[in-house]
Amino acid sequence: xxxxxxxxxxxxxxxxxxxxxxxxxxxxxxxxxxxxxxxxxxxxxxxxxxxxxxxxxxxxxxxxxxxxxxxxxxxxxxxxxxxxxxxxxxxxxxxxxxxxxxxxxxxxxxxxxxxxxxxxxxxxxxxxxxxxxxxxxxxxxxxxxxxxxxxxxxxxxxxxxxxxxxxxxxxxxxxxxxxxxxxxxxxxxxxxxxxxxxxxxxxxxxxxxxxxxxxxxxxxxxxxxxxxxxxxxxxxxxxxxxxxxxxxxxxxxxxxxxxxxxxxxxxxxxxxxxxxxxxxxxxxxxxxxxxxxxxxxxxxxxxxxxxxxxxxxxxxxxxxxxxxxxxxxxxxxxxxxxxxxxxxxxxxxxxxxxxxxxxxxxxxxxxxxxx
Numbered sequence: 114x115x116x117x118x119x120x121x122x123x124x125x126x127x128x129x130x131x132x133x134x135x136x137x138x139x140x141x142x143x144x145x146x147x148x149x150x151x152x153x154x155x156x157x158x159x160x161x162x163x164x165x166x167x168x169x170x171x172x173x174x175x176x177x178x179x180x181x182x183x184x185x186x187x188x189x190x191x192x193x194x195x196x197x198x199x200x201x202x203x204x205x206x207x208x209x210x211x212x213x214x215x216x217x218x219x220x221x222x223x224x225x226x227x228x229x230x231x232x233x234x235x236x237x238x239x240x241x242x243x244x245x246x247x248x249x250x251x252x253x254x255x256x257x258x259x260x261x262x263x264x265x266x267x268x269x270x271x272x273x274x275x276x277x278x279x280x281x282x283x284x285x286x287x288x289x290x291x292x293x294x295x296x297x298x299x300x301x302x303x304x305x306x307x308x309x310x311x312x313x314x315x316x317x318x319x320x321x322x323x324x325x326x327x328x329x330x331x332x333x334x335x336x337x338x339x340x341x342x343x344x345x346x347x348x349x350x351x352x353x354x355x356x357x358x359x360x361x362x363x364x365x366x367x368x369x370x371x372x373x374x375x376x377x378x379x380x381x382x383x384x385x386x387x388x389x390x391x392x393x394x395x396x397x398x399x400x401x402x403x404x405x406x407x408x409x410x411x412x413x414x415x416x417x418x419x420x421x422x423x424x425x426x427x428x429x430x431x432x433x434x435x436x437x438x439x440x441x442x443x444x445x446x447x448x449x450x451x452x453x454x455x456x457x458x459x460x461x462x463x464x465x466x467x468x469x470x471x472x473x474x475x476x477x478x479x480x481x482x483x484x
Contacts, residue, residue: 123149124440125185129177129201130192131155131164134215134242137429138190139168145433147441148188154180181205187440191215194285195292199224202239206231211238213436217302217460218453220293222478225450225457232449239450240436243306244428245382247435250395250405251307253423254384257408258311263388265364266312271304272369273382279328279372282335283346295350297324297463300382301370302456305358308366308384309455316361317455321472322463324351334373356463368463 126148128139135155142150154174155161165173174180177197181189181204189205191198191214199219202212212232218241219225232239245251258266273296280299285291292298309315328334329348353371360366383396383405392409402425410417439448458478466473 123147124187124437125149125151126188126190127152127154127180127183127186128170128190128192129154129180129197130190130215131157131160132192135190135192136164138192138213138215138242138433139164139170141430141433142188142190143168144430145437148433148437152180152183152186177201178204181208181210184208186210188213188436195220195298196285196290199228202228203231206235206237206239209235209237211436211440212450213240213242213433214450214453215242216306216453216456217241217293217298218450218457220298220457222454222458222461223481225454229450229454232445236445238436238439238445238448239453240432240439240448241450241453241456242429242432243303243310243452244432245303245307246310247426247428247431248397249402249423249426250397251311252426253421254386254393254395254406255311257393258313258386258388262391262408262410263386263393264390266386266388267364268366268387269308269312269364270367270369270385271308271383273300273304274369274371274376275373275380276376276378277334277337277373278380279334279352280336282329282332283348287329287346287348287350289349292350294460294464295324295326295329295352295354296370296372297322297351297354297356298460299370300372301354301356301368301463302460304368304370304382304384305366305459306452306456308368311384311386312360312364312366315364317459317462317475318359318361319472319474320356320358320459320462320466322354322356322466324464324467325353326351328352328373337378351467354463354467356466358459 126142142148152172153170154177189210280286329352352373356368358366386393394407408419461478462473
């Protein structure tokens, strides 16, 4: 395990993954002062060389094991497929590195628990790239809630729905073994995180979930213009998930996450909050950043709608900056990936509920991890 680096020295980061997530990590390390992106790993040599040249990364690897084995890294960033999150994170933590991982933290709560345990044992920080939490509208809404303007939030709705948006049709995204699930673990984890973050992190007590695979198995539902899914790889995950989530204190949350359903042709997500003193709604259409929030209140005894002007924020840049600030701060208590573990257990409970056709408590999931 390497010695602690001086606060005056730049942190040295290695990134695993050449897709959208990996490139987002890479380009934002380049933008944050006090960090050097010194290593990049991925299987596609042409893309590896192209990204390495574009972002000035000196050392390139086709094996993530070779990157993680380096003894001069402070950070390992994971933008690889879901099945690799746990092995890469645990190896990096055991080597004394801090870890920034794309969502979800892992395919299951048991894998996430092993990551968090490794982080605590190594005393190294683990952050998860919950980028949607860093949006300007979410941050503004969070401040509004924290100021007490909604009173007690007793019900919420969180949704992310697409008309045609199954990613990587026939690739790792549609493999149960490689991805862990479909839109529930891909999009739903963002919305669970966003809703619970806005509500003040209430404890989840139980879930009742249903999943559907109606369009994907027919080869339909891929990104517009991609046509039917080709090849002989089966479609193994859901394309729509719905859940009713019971929270401590009596509050509830409705969740809906879909890659492909017959609806309007757009890619939309949002959260609605119902409180005792007010309400709020955030609707984002096709990743827009303007005119997304409505605040519902009373003015002089008359119902009123407030539409705040909110500046956008860049998700991955804010995630990377916060991660680097945490490392520089030197205090990682509560920064070992616990939020990612919490979300992974909720996803586990949802899939168990859908499979067993019953309500599942989070206590059952935690007990199964220890067996």
